[in-house]
Amino acid sequence: MQQTAVSATPFDLVGGRDVVGQIVERFYDLLEQDPAYAELRALHAPDLAPMRKSLTGFLAAWLGGPRDWFDEHPGLCMMSAHRGVAMTPQVGRQWANAMSRAITESPVEPVLAAKMAEALSDLAIRMAA
Numbered sequence: 530m531q532q533t534a535v536s537a538t539p540f541d542l543v544g545g546r547d548v549v550g551q552i553v554e555r556f557y558d559l560l561e562q563d564p565a566y567a568e569l570r571a572l573h574a575p576d577l578a579p580m581r582k583s584l585t586g587f588l589a590a591w592l593g594g595p596r597d598w599f600d601e602h603p604g605l606c607m608m609s610a611h612r613g614v615a616m617t618p619q620v621g622r623q624w625a626n627a628m629s630r631a632i633t634e635s636p637v638e639p640v641l642a643a644k645m646a647e648a649l650s651d652l653a654i655r656m657a658a
């Protein structure tokens with residue numbers, strides 16, 4: 530029996546760049562609005578617009594979508610992107626919590642949303658351990 534190749538990436542399954550952008554917008558809106566993320570917000574520049582664009586591009590690539598973020602940031606990796614950032618377990622937990630909320634509130638299908646939130650939370654917690 531002939532099998533049909535399944536080529537959908539996680540990027541396709543979450544709904545593409547529009548939905549990734551929606552998650553990132555919500556993530557930085559939460560940082561700006563909710564005092565629970567005050568320490569994490571304070572680590573960022575006053576203008577979050579460049580971060581909204583950069584994190585959207587990074588997550589698109591991380592999910593198996595277009596890799597233009599890597600072309601636009603040659604040689605940058607997650608470690609070098611955070612060189613000089615005062616990572617503490619507290620801000621790691623804030624990052625994980627805000628991102629999980631942003632993903633949970635998005636239109637991503639709940640099982641996939643839970644996996645995505647868990648993977649990114651693990652990453653943030655480990656980066657800041």
Ligand code: HEM
Binds near residue numbers: 584611
């Ligand atoms: C663990 C807790 C984390 C903290 C405290 C943190 C903090 C920061 C800060 C302060 C910046 C620079 C912001 C600015 O210039 O305004 C930054 C940049 C960035 N972060 Fe994080 N971050 C964390 C985790 C993550 C994770 C898990 C990801 C990806 C999944 C990520 C992706 C990025 C990207 C893509 C940039 C921008 C790089 C660039 O365009 O130069 N961060 N982060």
